[in-house]
Amino acid sequence: MILKSISKTAREAIKPPFTLEFPEEREDLVDNYRGIHKLDMQTCISCGACARICPNQCIDMVDTFTEKGVKKMPQVNLERCLFCADCEEVCPTHCLILTKDTSFEAFDRRDLIKRPEDLK
Numbered sequence: 001m002i003l004k005s006i007s008k009t010a011r012e013a014i015k016p017p018f019t020l021e022f023p024e025e026r027e028d029l030v031d032n033y034r035g036i037h038k039l040d041m042q043t044c045i046s047c048g049a050c051a052r053i054c055p056n057q058c059i060d061m062v063d064t065f066t067e068k069g070v071k072k073m074p075q076v077n078l079e080r081c082l083f084c085a086d087c088e089e090v091c092p093t094h095c096l097i098l099t100k101d102t103s104f105e106a107f108d109r110r111d112l113i114k115r116p117e118d119l120k
């Protein structure tokens, strides 16, 4: 019994680590992976459909300065996001999409609230 345990421990000790040297090393993503949102502020028509359909209420329409004046545009709280892509599917101008970008780590949870200008 003891020999079996020692043998198992030795086998595990020589295996390569399962963890990655994050952030330098990252996992390969599957084709249908959904990451941080991207917003085209030029084509957003401020309809608010994305905010209304979001099942987790993570989208707020906030005042945003544009070349054409102040418009309401989506601000996304990534901390609460399910990455379901309902907001992408409902967007009539296809200006809000989910990318494969996973680089939204943060030390402060408030940094996970992305204003429209951050979703580029």
Ligand code: SF4
Residues within 6 Å of the ligand: 053, 054, 055, 056, 057, 058, 059, 076, 080, 081, 082, 083, 084, 085, 086, 087, 088
């Ligand atoms: S992906 Fe889903 S949960 Fe995330 S903001 Fe869009 S609708 Fe909401």
Ligand code: SF4
Residues within 6 Å of the ligand: 043, 044, 045, 046, 047, 048, 049, 050, 051, 073, 074, 090, 091, 092, 093, 094, 095, 096
């Ligand atoms: S991102 Fe799309 S769904 Fe959301 S307010 Fe803009 S146009 Fe409407």
